[in-house]
Each structure stands twice: as structure tokens, then as C-alpha cells.
Amino acid sequence: MNSLNVDLRDSPLFQDAEKIAHAIYKPGSGLLVDVLDVDVAKNGRTAAVIGTMAESLEGRMPSKLFMTDIEVGGLEPVTTASTIDLECKFSPDGLTLAFLSAPIGTGNFKLQLYDVAKKQVHAAAAVDGWIEYLHWSRNDKRILLGVAGHGADISSGKGAVASKRQDEHPLPWMPDVRSTKDEFRRRSLWIHDLELRTTRRIPTAELNIWEADWCGTGTVAAVASKRVDEGGWYGAALYLIDVENGSVRLRYQPTDQLGLLCCNPSGTNIAVVEAICSDRGRVAGQLLLVDPVSGDVDRVWIDKGDVTSVRWRNRDQIVLGFHRGFETAALEYNSVSRQQTEIWSSGKFGSGGGFVRPLPIGNESRRCAFILEDYRVAPFVACSKGRKLTKTELIDAALGETVKKWVRRVDPIHWSAPDGLDIQGWLLLPKGNGPFPVIMHVHGGPVSHWHRQWLGRTSHGLTNLLLLKNGYAIFQPNPRGSSGRGQDFVRPVKGDYGGRDTLDLLAGLDHLVKEKIVDSARIGVMGGSYGGFMTSWLVTQDQRFAAAVSVAPSNNHISCHLTSNIPDFKEIFLGDRFDNPGGKYSLRSPVMHARKVKTPTLNIAGALDACTPPSQALEFYSALRQYGVDTAVVVYPQEGHGVQSFPAILDYAARVVGWFEKHMPSR
Structure with missing residues (x-):
């Protein structure tokens, strides 16, 4: 297959990708193939689930x-x-379910x-913008709405594209105009009152609201x-x-x-997580409890990891x-006694959406619900x-058996960085015997992580399955800088983007070669976002x-x-x-080291990406x-930060x- 042709639909690899997608998504079958969100009503049994039921691969x-x-x-x-x-989200009395659509x-x-009893849906509120999140008041009568202005940017994890403006309908010849006063991007707060049937904006003209929650009445x-701006x-x-x-x-x-802001039911304590972050919406770090009256901050220390979601069960x-x-x-923390209790833990399961998000069920200690997967x-x-x-x-358990056809084993692995730091990762092995050709897949971020995540989801999953089916191991x-090891593990990447993290990755490959798991002559590298930068950077080093x-x-x-919608990211992670002149912006730019590159390199981008422009x-x-x-x-042409739509996902895979088959054949 010539991966440089514009139309690949008749190629064996495109058709293989399409077959895998049909086997996983089962379009037109009326079957649920993914679970994305869950909430449980007051009775502890009735649950709302949001999931994927594919109609077509379009x-x-x-x-x-x-x-x-x-x-x-x-x-x-x-x-x-x-x-x-x-x-x-269910109302506190469990009688009404609110959702966004x-x-x-x-x-x-x-x-x-x-209406849970009547089984009827109706549209509830007209606002000036699109709604990003909602929270019920404790008396079931009001809903707090977080509203983004039409034209505001969507976060990098969701595509990093600008939402559609409603106030302008330019003709094809008209220019794109930008200024320093883009008020249409503002994020605001609104309250929908169910009794009065009114919706009004809270007058917060001086602030742009990224997250909010009721703190009392x-x-x-x-x-x-x-x-x-983003x-x-x-x-x-x-x-x-x-x-x-x-x-x-x-x-x-x-x-x-x-991030992860959440107030207790009485409004006497604010929980929030502080963390070094690379992407809005992906927060994993230290739990803080803030007194809303005094502003006093209690930093809750939980060893060897990162808090990834926060939900109050009751006042304490x-x-x-x-x-x-x-x-x-899943942990439980008492804000009065400061006692920590482990509800559940496992090395066998992860969770979709990047991080686990346990949901408390009622007042009974240790009872909660969450979405798990592997x-x-x-x-x-x-x-x-x-x-x-x-x-x-x-979801039909046979769906997992479909994936197992191409994945022989998944192993957690450890190795030592040159400075002795313990580094972790995952190795996905194809059918057959090694040493295998290996693709090192570097995650985004840098503050993110690979964990036990269902392979039947997104362009990452489909591409990895196609690689495994064709005999490649995936590292x-x-x-x-990765999440899940505590902020002391994350902090060294701040100001050293492309420094010791680079050596961690190369040491991992050295470990796999030494253990005779992979073929040293057939090592490839790929990644998106931070992983895209690191791929380009590694081939220069x-x-x-x-x-x-x-x-x-x-x-x-x-x-x-100068062209990204998040320039602040660069200052934080380059520390410059x-x-x-002559600083890290130049020294750590792959383009400045292009003369060193010998590796055949395919570059992929989305035309609409505002985060890392094409x-x-x-x-x-x-x-x-x-x-x-x-x-x-x-x-x-129709993608942003990553490929997220069909059939572009098939083409991408x-x-x-x-590209890897051309330059490092698996057989």
C-alpha cells in the first residue's frame, strides 16, 4: 500500500481497519458498545447511563x-x-434527570x-451559548449551568477547535478577524429555576468561569x-x-x-484539586479543602498517587x-477526622476518559459506582x-473476545532511568513469538498517562489493534511528568520539557532490547500532542x-x-x-535539529487544530x-487536535x- 495516496479506501489496510471497526462498533446493530458516564438515583438502584450505540461509521x-x-x-x-x-445527573430526590444534548x-x-416516572423528555433552558456542565441545588428546584459563548474554544482533550459562532454568517470571501477583546468567548454562569420556569445569567462580567458548583444556597x-481565552x-x-x-x-x-471543584452539601467546605496540568479538563493531583469563609486551605496528603475525581457523600x-x-x-476521606479509607483498588482494571471517577451511592460508607474496563x-x-x-x-462480553483475537498479552513493566528513577509502562504483545518489531507510543500531555483502557475506542485504539493484528508490539x-505517581513525579517535567523525560523513554527501549523482547533493528515511535512533539524530538536526538x-x-x-490558543502551556513546561534568543524555545524545538534526522517521518495534523496548528x-x-x-x-481538513471522526479514523489507522510497514516490515 502506498500510504501517500490521497484515497486509501481500496487498500488492504484501510479495509482491515474497516473490518476491525465493524467488529467493535457493530454499526446498525442496536447494541451498546461503550459506556461513557453513569449516575445513580437516590434509591440506589435506578441508574442513568450514557453510552455509544453506532448507527454507521460516518x-x-x-x-x-x-x-x-x-x-x-x-x-x-x-x-x-x-x-x-x-x-x-439525577436531582437529589431522584425524580428528575438533567442532561445535556x-x-x-x-x-x-x-x-x-x-421525568423518571412519566418517561418524558423536554428542553428546559435557553441560554446565550452552549452548556458545558450542570449542578443541581440541594432543594431540587434550581440547576446551575456553566455556559460557554458561541465561538469559545473546546479543550485540547476534546479536539481543540473553536465552537461555531451564532452571531455571524460570513460570505466565503470575508476575512477571519481576531482581536484582543473576543468577548464572545466568555464563559458564564446561569441558573435555571424549575418552579419559576426562568433562566437567568449570574452577573459575573469580570470573570471567565471554567468550573463552578453550588456552595450553599x-x-x-x-x-x-x-x-x-483558552x-x-x-x-x-x-x-x-x-x-x-x-x-x-x-x-x-x-x-x-x-480543577475537579466540588462543594459539600451544606456549603461549608470546598474540595478542589491542585495539580501541574497540561490540558484543561485533565486534572490529577493533590486534594485541597478550602474554608469558604476564611479561605484557609487544608492540603490532604495521599501518598504515591494522584486524586482524579472528587464527590461529596455527605457534609463530611x-x-x-x-x-x-x-x-x-476509590478512596473515602473524612474531612473532620482526616481518616482515609480504601473502598476498592485493583491493578486489573482502569477507567475510560483517562481517570477513574467513583460516584457515591447514598449515605452508606464504602458504597459507590464507577465505570471500569481493561x-x-x-x-x-x-x-x-x-x-x-x-x-x-x-455490553456483550463477546466484544472483549473480539479484541483478544489480536492481543496475546498485556504486561506492566518497570525500568530504571539513567538517574535511577523507577519508570513504568505497558507492553502490548501480538500473537506469535518475539523478538517483535515494536512501536513506542508516547502519550499526550505531558501530564497524562497510559493505563488499562479499552482498546475498542478512538483512533488510538483502532490504530493499536491494526498494529497488533499485523504483528507489531506496542510499548x-x-x-x-506522567499522572498517577504523585506530584513529585510530575514536577520534574515542568521547565524541562524534552529533557530527562527523553532519557526515560530511551531507557525503556534499552530495557526491552536487553530482555530480548523486541527487535533492535525494528523500533518505531509515534504519538500525538506531547507525544507528537516527543516523536519529532526523539528522532533528532x-x-x-x-x-x-x-x-x-x-x-x-x-x-x-505565537499561533496556539494555549501559549501559557509553553511558558510553564519550557520554563522560558x-x-x-538562544533559550529553550529554540534549543528544544525539533525543527532546529532537523539536520540530525535520518528516520523516515510521517507528520499528521488536523486543519482545525487551535492547540498545535497544522x-x-x-x-x-x-x-x-x-x-x-x-x-x-x-x-x-475536518479534524482538530487528533482524529476523531469516521471515516478519517480508518484512513488515519x-x-x-x-508507514511502519513500509520502513520496518513486521514480517
Whole structure:
């Protein structure tokens, strides 16, 4: 197959990718193939589930809302149209379910209310923008809405594209106009009153609200910034806002980033996580408890890992999601006694969406629900009671057997970095006997991690399955800077982007070669976002790679800083300024080291990517051409930060595998 052809649909690899996708997504079958979100009503049994039920392999996969009984199972559809449904949350009395819904391709999410007894859905609130999240008040009568202005950027983890503006309909010849006063991007707070049937905006003109939650009846706590652009999130602080007059009080100014905001039912304690973060919406770090009156901060120390979700069970007890190396855990913390209790932990399961998010069920200690999965086990809803774990399987278990056809084994592995630091990762082995050709797949971030995540999801999963089917091993390292090992493990990458993290990765490959697991002559590297940068960077620093695929990279940190919607990211992780001649912006830019590259390199980007614009892939491609390196660039016209729609996902998988087959054949 010539991976440089524009149309690959008749190629064997594209058709193989299509067959795998059909086997996993089962389009048109009416079967649930993924579980994305869950909430449990007050009675402890009735649950709302949002999951994927594919209609075809075209566009974005729809996510639909269902009801189930977590003790019996079964699915009752609530929504049936081609929509993206998000954020399902029961009212405290369990009688009404609120959720967000938008037709596929619009991103214009609106509030919907489902009457559980009558089994009826109706649209609830008209707001000036699209709704990102919602929270019920404790009396069931009001819903707090986080609203983004039409034209505001979507976070990097969800594609890093600008949402559609509603106020302008330019003709094809009209220019794109940008300014420093893009008020249309502002994120605001609204309250929908169910009794009065009114929806009003809280007057917070001076703040851009990234996250918020009720803090009592007349106040909300918010993670907010003065800036409205996406980069403003990196400097956001914790505020209290009066819902009537919009007056604000600063409660905490962090050193790093804040997220996972959640207030206890009485409004007397604010829980929030502070962490070094590379992407909005991906927060894993230290739990803080903030007194809303005094602003006093209690830092909760939980050893050897990162808090990844926060939900109050009652006034004093908090249920926490936690990642600890290879382990996924649910913890309970008492804010009065300061006692920590482990509800459940396992090294056998991970969770979708990057991090585990246990949901407390009622007031009974240790009882919670969460979505669990593994590389070869499709997602299921799990409920803990004491130390017992029960499963509600909503997806046919045979789906996991389909994936197992191409994956012989998945192993957690350790190795030592040159400075002696213990580094962890995962090794996915194909059928057959080694030594195998290996593709090192570097995750995004850098503050993210590989964990036990279902292979039947996203372009990552499909591409990895196609690689495994064709005989390639996949190495997924978690170098320093990765989540799940505590903030002391993350902090060294701050200001040293492309430094010791590079050596961690190379040491991992040395370990695999020494153990005779992989073939040293057939080592490839790929990755997206940070992984895209690191792929480009590695081929400038080491000659061992037979082929490379760099996706959504930052290859010239100076030009990326000046064209990206998150320039603050660069300053944090390079520890420098773009206008410092001879500084890290230049020294750590792959494009500045292109003369050293010998590795055939495929560069891939999305034309709509606001985070790492497509010009970054083009720059490295052009630089490598100057030095006679075998290289190519592929830009998907309708994609952003990563490839997320069909059939582009099939094309992407075929091109990636085709590039490796050309330069380091598996057989």
C-alpha cells in the first residue's frame, strides 16, 4: 500500500481497519458498545447511563442516554436521535434527570430534563451559548449551568477547535478577524429555576468561569480567570460568587492549576484539586479543602498517587478517584477526622476518559459506582458495597473476545532511568513469538498517562489493534511528568520539557532490547500532542528509530507559542519565554535539529487544530525535506487536535500502519 495516496479506501489496510471497526462498533446493530458516564438515583438502584450505540461509521459516534437497574441490568433508551448526550445527573430526590444534548456536528449543547416516572423528555433552558456542565441545588428546584459563548474554544482533550459562532454568517470571501477583546468567548454562569420556569445569567462580567458548583444556597464556588481565552485557564484561581448580585471574593490563588471543584452539601467546605496540568479538563493531583469563609486551605496528603475525581457523600465524607502507579482505586476521606479509607483498588482494571471517577451511592460508607474496563475487557458499571464489587454488564462480553483475537498479552513493566528513577509502562504483545518489531507510543500531555483502557475506542485504539493484528508490539511508557505517581513525579517535567523525560523513554527501549523482547533493528515511535512533539524530538536526538509518525506536534516552540490558543502551556513546561534568543524555545524545538534526522517521518495534523496548528507539522516536514529525509505530511481538513471522526479514523489507522510497514516490515 502506498500510504501517500490521497484515497486509501481500496487498500488492504484501510479495509482491515474497516473490518476491525465493524467488529467493535457493530454499526446498525442496536447494541451498546461503550459506556461513557453513569449516575445513580437516590434509591440506589435506578441508574442513568450514557453510552455509544453506532448507527454507521460516518462522522462522530453518537452518545445516547439510557436507564437501567444496576442490580438487574438491561437498557431502556431515553434518547434515540443522532445526538451527543453528556452530563447525566439525577436531582437529589431522584425524580428528575438533567442532561445535556446536541445534534451531532453542532456542539450546541442544551439542557434537557427527563421525568423518571412519566418517561418524558423536554428542553428546559435557553441560554446565550452552549452548556458545558450542570449542578443541581440541594432543594431540587434550581440547576446551575456553566455556559460557554458561541465561538469559545473546546479543550485540547476534546479536539481543540473553536465552537461555531451564532452571531455571524460570513460570505466565503470575508476575512477571519481576531482581536484582543473576543468577548464572545466568555464563559458564564446561569441558573435555571424549575418552579419559576426562568433562566437567568449570574452577573459575573469580570470573570471567565471554567468550573463552578453550588456552595450553599446563595453562593457558588468557581475556578475562574480574568482572561477569556483558552490559555487563561492555566492561571485561574478559586472564587466565591454571590448568585444574586455577582459580587466575587478571591478564596485561593494556586501555584499550579485547579480543577475537579466540588462543594459539600451544606456549603461549608470546598474540595478542589491542585495539580501541574497540561490540558484543561485533565486534572490529577493533590486534594485541597478550602474554608469558604476564611479561605484557609487544608492540603490532604495521599501518598504515591494522584486524586482524579472528587464527590461529596455527605457534609463530611468525600469519595475520591485515585491512580497509584499501575493501580486504580476509590478512596473515602473524612474531612473532620482526616481518616482515609480504601473502598476498592485493583491493578486489573482502569477507567475510560483517562481517570477513574467513583460516584457515591447514598449515605452508606464504602458504597459507590464507577465505570471500569481493561485493554481487552469492554467497559462495565461496577458497584462496591463494603469490599465486595458487583458488575452490571451492559455490553456483550463477546466484544472483549473480539479484541483478544489480536492481543496475546498485556504486561506492566518497570525500568530504571539513567538517574535511577523507577519508570513504568505497558507492553502490548501480538500473537506469535518475539523478538517483535515494536512501536513506542508516547502519550499526550505531558501530564497524562497510559493505563488499562479499552482498546475498542478512538483512533488510538483502532490504530493499536491494526498494529497488533499485523504483528507489531506496542510499548506505552509513562515517563516522569506522567499522572498517577504523585506530584513529585510530575514536577520534574515542568521547565524541562524534552529533557530527562527523553532519557526515560530511551531507557525503556534499552530495557526491552536487553530482555530480548523486541527487535533492535525494528523500533518505531509515534504519538500525538506531547507525544507528537516527543516523536519529532526523539528522532533528532537518537538514530535507533526505523520509522516515526508524529501527530498534532509542536515542532517549533516559538511559532507554536505565537499561533496556539494555549501559549501559557509553553511558558510553564519550557520554563522560558519565546523572545529569549538562544533559550529553550529554540534549543528544544525539533525543527532546529532537523539536520540530525535520518528516520523516515510521517507528520499528521488536523486543519482545525487551535492547540498545535497544522503549520507545526508542515514546518518539520519542510525542514526534513531540506536535508533529504524521507518524509510526508498529511492534514485532515475536518479534524482538530487528533482524529476523531469516521471515516478519517480508518484512513488515519491505515496510513500509520502503512508507514511502519513500509520502513520496518513486521514480517
